[in-house]
Amino acid sequence: MSFSGKYEVESQENYDAFMKLIGIPDAQIEKGKNFKYTTEVVQNGNEFTWSQIYPGHTTTNTFVVGQESEMHTMGGKTFKTVVKLEGGKIVVDFPNYHHTSEIVDGKLVETSVSGGITFKRISKKLA
Structure with missing residues (x-):
């Protein structure tokens, strides 16, 4: 299954509660709540470039499935992890959420998922 494409957020569940739980400041939560930001994924085999594009800011994670990679959290912190591919799903253990x-x-x-709260984001494919 190819993840490549450009996607726009269509719906989100438990956004506020999850963002508060992982330590995102209230002002940033409020700003991000109504953005129709896009996610752009370029997949070349097991190599990925995964960008989340917000007005005035883009966060990009580049990784190879099965190899340790440096990643960025939603809050902007950098950490190292091994990204997995399980049953067609990309799986990442961030410092305080799965x-x-x-x-x-x-x-x-x-x-x-973190602390009993599940945040779900669904994005429609644009290209």
Whole structure:
């Protein structure tokens, strides 16, 4: 399954509660709540460039499945992890949450779990 493409956020569940739990400041949560930001994924085999594009700011993670990579959290912190591919899902253990990404019916479905709160973001494919 190829993840390559450009996706725009269509819906989010538990955004506020999850962002507060992982330590995102209230002002940033409020700003991010209504952005229709895009995610751009370039996949070449097991190599990925995964960019989240917000107005005035882009966060890009480049990684190879199965190899240690330096990544950036939603809060902008840098850490090292090994990204896995399990059952067609990209799986990443961030410092304070577990994250999966998958393609379901042509949409990018991202799920992050921490402290009993599940944040789910669904994005439609633009290109």
